[in-house]
Amino acid sequence: MKKIKELIFNGETDDALRLLDEFIATNPMSDEAYYLRGNAYRKNGNFQQALNNYLSAMELNPDSPAHQAHDMLIEILNFYNKDMYNH
Structure with missing residues (x-):
């Protein structure tokens, strides 16, 4: 996970997502992996x-930082969506 966190931090999200997909395929109960994959997608701009x-x-994990x-x-999406209607 440390390597994946470094990849995300450095903006190498495609590599991080590939590693996370592989990890989740064999560890589908890892909430940390889903959280990190969410971070990678967010950094890519894929908010959904x-x-x-x-x-x-x-x-x-109900206590996840997710x-x-x-x-x-x-909150960010709500702010931007509201702002779009004000133009």
Whole structure:
């Protein structure tokens, strides 16, 4: 997971997503993997996939940091969507 976190931090999200997909295929109950995959998708700008992965992490672990990430992303999207109507 450390390598995946470094890849996400450095913006190498395609590599991180590939590794996370492989990891999740053999560890489908890892809430941390779904949380990190959500972060990678968020950094890529794929907000729907980010939210889906955060929800998966939250289902597996109600105490997951994905709750905060999910709520933060929802707030950002709500802000931008409201702003679009004001132009």
